Amino acid sequence: MxxxxxxxxxxxxxxxxxxxxxxxxxxxxxxxxxxxxxxxxxxxxxxxxxxxxxxxxxxxxxxxxxxxxxxxxxxxxxxxxxxxxxxxxxxxxxxxxxxxxxxxxxxxxxxxxxxxxxxxxxxxxxxxHLTYLTAWLGLHRRAALTAGKVVVVTAAAGGVGSAAVQIARAAGAFVIGIVSGAGKAATVDRLGADVVIDRSRVDVIEAVKSAAPGGADIVFESVGGGSYEQATKYIGFEGHIVLVGFASGIIPQSRLNHAFVKNYTLDGLHWSLYCTKRPDLVRAAQRDIFDMAAAGLIDxxxxxxxxxxxxxxxxxxxxxxxxxxxxxxxx
CATH class of the missing domain: 3.90.180.10 (Medium-chain alcohol dehydrogenases, catalytic domain)
Known part of the structure; x- marks a missing residue:
């Protein structure tokens, strides 16, 4: 052309x-x-x-x-x-x-x-770029991800969700992926999630608590609505709920007394704000993502x-x- x-x-x-x-x-x-x-x-x-x-x-x-x-x-x-x-x-x-x-x-x-x-x-x-930086900054920067943490990813078969599953796995976390439907469940299983929960078939809160009796250390939440409400029920002591979007179209109203009683943190993530506030961090994250891709740790x-x-x-x-x-x- x-x-x-x-x-x-x-x-x-x-x-x-x-x-x-x-x-x-x-x-x-x-x-x-x-x-x-x-x-x-x-x-x-x-x-x-x-x-x-x-x-x-x-x-x-x-x-x-x-x-x-x-x-x-x-x-x-x-x-x-x-x-x-x-x-x-x-x-x-x-x-x-x-x-x-x-x-x-x-x-x-x-x-x-x-x-x-x-x-x-x-x-x-x-x-x-966008999806993996969202996952990297949400998990590593906002929620201080380390090996052994229990990470729940809602909408784990989506673009940003699948990236979060892989970033968490690469860091040595125990990863629980939540999806809707058998096809998406099979996909997230192949991505390497330790536990996959099909919300169309089981009670999500019970299933998370069964897989992680102490609750989740980190919830990577991109759905909003009922998905967020469930996260507040299975989040663990001093856990982090990282809010990255509201794909359901329903923006939840947080009951802040609940966070106060349960000792959990709500972390907002508007990743592109880092481009202006902390461009050095975005460069480091992008380098790390490329390195992980080259090494086969993420695909x-x-x-x-x-x-x-x-x-x-x-x-x-x-x-x-x-x-x-x-x-x-x-x-």
């Missing part, structure tokens, strides 16, 4: 992904000061992209915009003030909206780009690889809970 044009999935009016997104031919964006332009090789789908389409994400970019919050690609142009050595580097990172990753070209802050080691391919690299659960034309269908499936792990778009 000629350098001056870019195919881009564009949201002009908020709505469900399969109706809000339109594939348009647009001028390839020019990088501003401190920015790089990336020729996208692979980009992965996240629940945040669904929320962006609906206008429900914590960032609400003005329309029109292109979603896509996690990509791997090649730096092909740089803005003022950017080190020329970045040109032609292969990087992962979070694009700067409105020029997201569901396109031929995306823009990114140069400081948000992380060079990818040669032994990691584009498709794998495109999944090793992203990539269940679907599709072309750029299939973005709306991929996000529709994600929005409706039909997917496991990650869907990667190759460009």
């Amino acid at each position: 000629h350098n001056n044009m870019s195919r881009a999935w564009t949201v002009r009016e908020y709505g469900e992904p399969d109706t809000a997104l339109r594939l348009e031919d647009v001028a390839a964006p020019a990088p501003g000061p401190g920015q790089i332009r990336v020729r996208v090789a692979a980009t992965s789908c996240n629940f945040a992209d669904v929320l962006l389409c609906r206008g429900e994400y914590q960032q609400k970019p003005p329309t029109p915009f292109t979603p896509g919050l996690e990509l791997c690609g090649w730096v092909d142009d740089i803005g003022i003030g950017v080190d020329v050595a970045l040109l032609a580097d292969r990087v992962v990172g979070q694009p700067t909206l409105p020029h997201g990753g569901f396109a031929d070209y995306a823009l990114m802050k140069a400081t948000d780009a992380y060079p990818v080691p040669e032994m990691i391919d584009d498709i794998t690299a495109a999944t090793l 992203p659960l990539i269940t679907s690889r599709v072309g750029l034309g299939d973005v709306p269908t991929a996000l529709h499936n994600l929005a409706n809970g039909y997917t496991q792990g990650k869907t990667v778009i190759t460009v």
